Amino acid sequence: MKPVAEFRLPDLSLPFPAPRPRGDAGELRDGLCRWAEEQGLIGPRGRTRLMTSRLLDLGLGLACGARAERAPVLLGWFLWMLLLDDRVDDGPWADGGVIAGFAASASAIVLPGPRRDRRLPQEDPMLRTLAEDLWPRTAELADERWQARFARSLARHLSALCALVDLRDGRELDVPEYVALRRDLFGADVFFDLFEAVDGLALADEDRPPALRDAAADVIAWTNDVYSVEKDLAFRERANLVLLLQRERSGTWQDAIDTAHEMVERRFRDFQQARAALPSWDAMVFADRLQAAMRSSLDWHRSVRRYNFQHAAGPGAGGGAVDTRRTPPSLLWPEFERDPYPLYRRLREEFPVVRDEPLDAWLVSRYADVRIALTDSRFTSRNYGWQLAPMFGRTVLQMDGREHAAHRAFLTPAFRGRALARLTESIERSAAALAAPLRDRDEADLVAGFCNRFPISVVVTALGLPAEDAPLFQDWYRAGFSYLGNYRQDPATLARGLSSRDELYAYLAPFVRERRARPADDLLSVLCEAEVDGAPLPDEMIMGFCGTLLGAGGETTDKSLSSLLRSLLDDPELLAAVRDEPGLATRAWAESLRRDPPVQVVLRQTAGTAELPSGRIPAGATVACLVGAANRDPERFSDPDRFDPFRTDGAVEREFTGAATHLAFGAGRHFCLGARLAQAEVEIGVRVLLETLPTLRWAPDFAPSETGLLTRAPARLLVATS
Incomplete structure (x- = not known):
């Protein structure tokens, strides 16, 4: 049985306006989908889903300051990582060491200079796209020093995905261990590195202090966790700050939600403090990009149906109130593979006609x-x-x-x-x-x-x-x-x-x-x-x-x-x-x-x-x-x-x-x-x-x-x- 949880989502807010929508957003969305279909990353259904849903809105928000000719690179990475996340989340793709092999191949592709092995067999469309298209276009934007840093950031993201798969075998994390892992699960440093490249910023090491980047990454990642509680409970996903807080402190689910909310606000104050100490104009521009990313992430997670199953289910749920007894079953739940008939019974009795948001x-x-x-x-x-x-x-x-x-x-x-x-x-x-x-x-x-x-x-x-x-x-x-x-x-x-x-x-x-x-x-x-x-x-x-x-x-x-x-x-x-x-x-x-x-x-x-x-x-x-x-x-x-x-x-x-x-x-x-x-x-x-x-x-x-x-x-x- 899944745990029963009742709580109300907090009214998270950040004290600055949302970034302006890009005037070329429609053109960028269409170009990204056309590119992904040509590369074999998506099929016709995937293209329709991306063109008619809000799945790409966060990527467009992250690209708010990117130059028009460079924005497609950042969006390409956003979609590549979104598809990778879906493959790890849904079904058997990550079993049997597949994710570890994928991570090793992807990391080898982005190694800068002569160490890069271009002869790697790329039967997987995502690896082939990375080797033949996405990484060559990315590498053109910056020097080998930046490429080496980016390669390390991507390797940490891929390693975190491998760790996530291992967690499904039963190992528990404590909150401090999870906090460090969560930044890499989101791929924060991958995107933060890309901001520098696509915006053409020339930053010294002191212009990107770890305190600034880590605080921004935590705000984005924990915002996702707060709005993902219902989804993660439904899918028995344990890598979530709120779930760890509730387990460690044995309080109510609302207590855990409120604690996570306070942690998000505290990390934003840490971000502001680090921002005030920045030494240069370019560093302030970079901080503004991180600030825009935080706001774009908050707005997206707060509004998309990907994280609001009860709203997607129709009448019966209001505002930010969540009662997991009202969460409709999804065919992507692992239980359906093991024994679908008890869940079929529940669907017939409680949700005879219902939208399965994860399945679309x-x-x-x-x-x-x-x-x-x-x-x-x-x-x-x-x-x-x-x-x-x-x-x-x-x-x-x-x-x-x-x-x-x-x-x-x-x-x-x-x-x-x-x-x-x-x-x-x-x-x-x-x-x-x-x-x-x-x-x-x-x-x-x-x-x-x-x-x-x-x-x-x-x-x-x-x-x-x-x-x-x-x-x-x-x-x-x-x-x-x-x-x-x-x-x-x-x-x-x-x-x-x-x-x-x-x-x-x-x-x-x-x-x-x-x-x-x-x-x-x-x-x-x-x-x-x-x-x-x-x-x-x-x-x-x-x-x-x-x-x-x-x-x-x-x-x-x-x-x-x-x-x-x-x-x-x-x-x-x-x-x-x-x-x-x-x-x-x-x-x-x-x-x-x-x-x-x-x-x-x-x-x-x-x-x-x-x-x-x-x-x-x-x-x-x-x-x-x-x-x-x-x-x-x-x-x-x-x-x-x-x-x-x-x-x-x-x-x-x-x-x-x-x-x-x-x-x-x-x-x-x-x-x-x-x-x-x-x-x-x-x-x-x-x-x-x-x-x-x-x-x-x-x-x-x-x-x-x-x-x-x-x-x-x-x-x-x-x-x-x-």
């Missing part, structure tokens, strides 16, 4: 609302314009209206009737070929040995590609699905997705040429022969559909098969019944799709303001339809957490059509095209496994655990086979 999306969790969002034309598929189109172009997933109907019309027969019947024999062969080696082992992992590989083998066969090439598709389809689920537009995921796309297209191109000349009896030929409005599909669209099929079709069948097998192995009596009567597998899978859907979250975008039974969503919003929550809504399904294969009351075939009660295959015009193919795969795969492994059971001392946010299933299924 609206969450919809009740069954009635999710079904409407999946079927109503007010909820469009335009989100695929940033979610998938940059990788695979325009596919049927993002189409609506007549265009969607025209493309779906020629695709549907390829997944039904005689076409599906022709695939049955190859599905049987694939299942048998994968199951047979498991029989010769005492223990086996069904996820790695069967579930991961089986759907890809089927997709490759359906497309008419060489069966022996199936292993090549494993990395391609995982990269494709990672790109699809890259909500925060992580630069490395964007880069991996696009490079995998290029490899896949290079592989497919000769097969597309061959099928255009000599069509065969396979899905790739259907695509090559199809026409829309009298014109054949372009090669890029055909290959894009193949990539989408690999990602969406492979991943979802893989995950749903894993979850079904887990449920069967958990109930030996049901497993025995399915072995004796294979038709029960269909019932069990229908129930598994409801209770444990492989795709937990489906995105949509509102065309206009949309009223749902549980609330209103504004126009142009990204909507996260929580299928995993809807499928366990007690208003629709009785005892929804229980696994009951007989829940469908004899109408099991309905659960693989557009009339399905569960939402695992979607609903309405975008109901999954491959539902019947997936049904055949799972029915055959389970039957073949149980026939091949008649004594299948859990391995001793093994307990499966589910993982995943966008898609969810057991990571391993370790079984005894003999």
Whole structure:
């Protein structure tokens, strides 16, 4: 349980006016976003978010005194460090020593003079941008003495991020230790060094006394901490001055907030005292820049929704009052990866339609609302314009209206009737070929040995590609699905997705040429022969559909098969019944799709303001339809957490059509095209496994655990086979 905290944020103020907004702010913002997209640091969604939100306002405030031709350098660093902060904060990017390796590479890039190794491999877009663009432009602004000082400042910032990751493993800080670390976590000296360079200041060492810089850094960093309390409590982030004060002094949360407020005011007085002793005019100009930075930071943190979740949640929170019991859950909370269902319950009961500020999306969790969002034309598929189109172009997933109907019309027969019947024999062969080696082992992992590989083998066969090439598709389809689920537009995921796309297209191109000349009896030929409005599909669209099929079709069948097998192995009596009567597998899978859907979250975008039974969503919003929550809504399904294969009351075939009660295959015009193919795969795969492994059971001392946010299933299924 997260701690319950009630407090009112203080009215922090600084006794000087805010810096004047730059007249070229719009031009700088547009140029920065264009540069970041060209460098591969952000995708289309990231650009839209930066252009339509206030995320860049603080950077523009920090650049208030920068020369017009040099301001883009400071803004480039602001965005680079903002993206790095997001990558460390959200998800697994910083695990397994990744941040330490990144920090070492980045530090080596900015070393001045001949020590700089320009030959470092830069597969990560952020490192490549730093080495090839951002640092060369920065280094031009100052001499090697300044470069060496800047390199030390950046190294301390990166080292602090590594320390922050280590703190998540349980080590506690005391307040004095944290104060020193916090300056570097913010990267204060990085920005203060940049102020000198972009403003063209020629400062002696005595012009930038540590007392002045440290005081300004503390004011900025602690201001962030005061306004981040709600966020840091929600995300269990311990690196926060207020949280440390409350833990050390065991007082109320309001006491800790007030103490931090007093500390901020005391440090500002220290800043003023240091400023009064400055020896030169340039030093006073530099102090003015620090003063403007403090005020810009205060104004930004006080006003942006990034730090005001309860305000973003809508009615119910007022002024600076915070009650963490009213903080809406975010899909980026680590708890969602571990077990989302208690949080889904809370969303349904307390926040059925709510803005998830960290995710930049609206969450919809009740069954009635999710079904409407999946079927109503007010909820469009335009989100695929940033979610998938940059990788695979325009596919049927993002189409609506007549265009969607025209493309779906020629695709549907390829997944039904005689076409599906022709695939049955190859599905049987694939299942048998994968199951047979498991029989010769005492223990086996069904996820790695069967579930991961089986759907890809089927997709490759359906497309008419060489069966022996199936292993090549494993990395391609995982990269494709990672790109699809890259909500925060992580630069490395964007880069991996696009490079995998290029490899896949290079592989497919000769097969597309061959099928255009000599069509065969396979899905790739259907695509090559199809026409829309009298014109054949372009090669890029055909290959894009193949990539989408690999990602969406492979991943979802893989995950749903894993979850079904887990449920069967958990109930030996049901497993025995399915072995004796294979038709029960269909019932069990229908129930598994409801209770444990492989795709937990489906995105949509509102065309206009949309009223749902549980609330209103504004126009142009990204909507996260929580299928995993809807499928366990007690208003629709009785005892929804229980696994009951007989829940469908004899109408099991309905659960693989557009009339399905569960939402695992979607609903309405975008109901999954491959539902019947997936049904055949799972029915055959389970039957073949149980026939091949008649004594299948859990391995001793093994307990499966589910993982995943966008898609969810057991990571391993370790079984005894003999």
